Amino acid sequence: MHDQASRLRELASKGKDKDKSKMRxxxxxxxxxxxxxxxxxxxxxxxxxxFGRRIIILDGDLGLANVDIAFGLSARYTIEHLLSGEKTIEQILLTGPRGIGIIPGGSGVQGLANIERDKLANVIANLGRLEKMADLLIIDTGAGLGHTVLNFLKAADDIIMVTTPEPTALTDAYGLLKTLREEAGEVPIHVVINRVRNEKDAQATFKRLEMAVHKFLDGSIKFMGWIYDDPLVGRSVMQLEPLGISFPDSPAYKCIQWIAGTVSGIYLRPPRQAGGVRGFLSKLLRSF
Ligand SMILES: Nc1ncnc2c1ncn2[C@@H]1O[C@H](COP(=O)(O)OP(=O)(O)OP(=O)(O)O)[C@@H](O)[C@H]1O
Ligand SMILES: [Mg+2]
Incomplete structure (x- = not known):
C-alpha cells in the first residue's frame, strides 16, 4: 500500500517543475x-x-451523467474508456459552446479515485495533457459524501459548496462542512446560496450557516455569492441548453456572471503548492 502510494506520487509529480502555467x-x-x-x-x-478562461468540466457524478445533457450533447465514451486504455483523453473529451471541454465521468469516476497501479501511468499521461488545454478544471461532484467525492474534494484547490435556503439543504450543508473540516482542513470552502428570493434571503441564509460553523467547527467559510430562484433556469433545462446561452440576461445568469468574476479573481492568486493536474492527482492519490 505504502509502496504503491509513493510510486503513484512520484509518477504524478513527474515533470511538475516544467509546467509554468498550472491548471487550477x-x-x-x-x-x-x-x-x-x-x-x-x-x-x-x-x-x-x-472572462477569457479556458475551462474543462469533469462530470464527477457517479449516477446519471448530467453535464453533457445540460449542454445538449451526448457522451459516447467516458473516463471508463480512459481507464481501460481503450481511448485517449482527446477521444473522450466533448467540446461544448465557447470551447468548453467536458469529460464525461460515468462510472469511471469511481475508478479514477480508486485507480489501479498498472493503469496509473497511462491515466496521468492523459490527464496531464489537459494542462495545455485549459486554465481551470471544474469538477461537478455528485451530492453527499461518498469516499470518491471526498477524495476529489480533498485534492481540489478550492471547494464551492452550493446550498439553497431550505432547512433540509442547510442541515446537509452543515454536515458536509463538518466532514470537510475534519478531512480536508486546508482547502478553502466558498459557499454559493442558490434559489434565493432576494439578497436579504441570501445574507440571512449564509449567516445561519456561518454561525453554526463558528460555534461548532474550526475554520471559516467564505461567502461567494447567491443566485436568484428563476423560472428561466427550468426553461433552459427543458430546452437542453445552458441558461447562459438561452437566457443570458436572466437574473440567475447575471448572478453566475458576478460569481465568475470572483472566481476569476481568486485564480489570479498563485496556486497553492503542487498545483495543476499533477498536483491534484498527487493529492488525490495521497488519500490511499
Ligand atoms: N436558480 C434556480 N432557479 C430555479 N430553479 C433552479 C435553480 N437552480 C437549479 N434549479 C432547478 O433545480 C433542479 C436541479 O438542478 P441541478 O440538476 O443543477 O441540481 P444538482 O445539484 O446538480 O442535482 P444532483 O444532486 O441530482 O446532481 C433543476 O431542474 C433546475 O431547473
Ligand atoms: Mg448534478
Whole structure:
C-alpha cells in the first residue's frame, strides 16, 4: 500500500517543475442533492469563458451523467474508456459552446479515485495533457459524501459548496462542512446560496450557516455569492441548453456572471503548492 502510494506520487509529480502555467482545480459540491450544482457548474464555465478562461468540466457524478445533457450533447465514451486504455483523453473529451471541454465521468469516476497501479501511468499521461488545454478544471461532484467525492474534494484547490435556503439543504450543508473540516482542513470552502428570493434571503441564509460553523467547527467559510430562484433556469433545462446561452440576461445568469468574476479573481492568486493536474492527482492519490 505504502509502496504503491509513493510510486503513484512520484509518477504524478513527474515533470511538475516544467509546467509554468498550472491548471487550477475547483470542485463543486453540496450536502443535499438537487440544489443546483450542475446548473451552476455549466453556467459558471460559460461565464468564465467570457472572462477569457479556458475551462474543462469533469462530470464527477457517479449516477446519471448530467453535464453533457445540460449542454445538449451526448457522451459516447467516458473516463471508463480512459481507464481501460481503450481511448485517449482527446477521444473522450466533448467540446461544448465557447470551447468548453467536458469529460464525461460515468462510472469511471469511481475508478479514477480508486485507480489501479498498472493503469496509473497511462491515466496521468492523459490527464496531464489537459494542462495545455485549459486554465481551470471544474469538477461537478455528485451530492453527499461518498469516499470518491471526498477524495476529489480533498485534492481540489478550492471547494464551492452550493446550498439553497431550505432547512433540509442547510442541515446537509452543515454536515458536509463538518466532514470537510475534519478531512480536508486546508482547502478553502466558498459557499454559493442558490434559489434565493432576494439578497436579504441570501445574507440571512449564509449567516445561519456561518454561525453554526463558528460555534461548532474550526475554520471559516467564505461567502461567494447567491443566485436568484428563476423560472428561466427550468426553461433552459427543458430546452437542453445552458441558461447562459438561452437566457443570458436572466437574473440567475447575471448572478453566475458576478460569481465568475470572483472566481476569476481568486485564480489570479498563485496556486497553492503542487498545483495543476499533477498536483491534484498527487493529492488525490495521497488519500490511499
Ligand atoms: N436558480 C434556480 N432557479 C430555479 N430553479 C433552479 C435553480 N437552480 C437549479 N434549479 C432547478 O433545480 C433542479 C436541479 O438542478 P441541478 O440538476 O443543477 O441540481 P444538482 O445539484 O446538480 O442535482 P444532483 O444532486 O441530482 O446532481 C433543476 O431542474 C433546475 O431547473
Ligand atoms: Mg448534478
Amino acid at each position: 482545480v475547483i470542485a463543486v459540491t453540496s450536502g443535499k442533492g438537487g440544489v443546483g450544482k450542475t446548473n451552476f457548474t455549466v453556467n459558471l464555465a460559460l461565464a468564465l469563458s467570457e
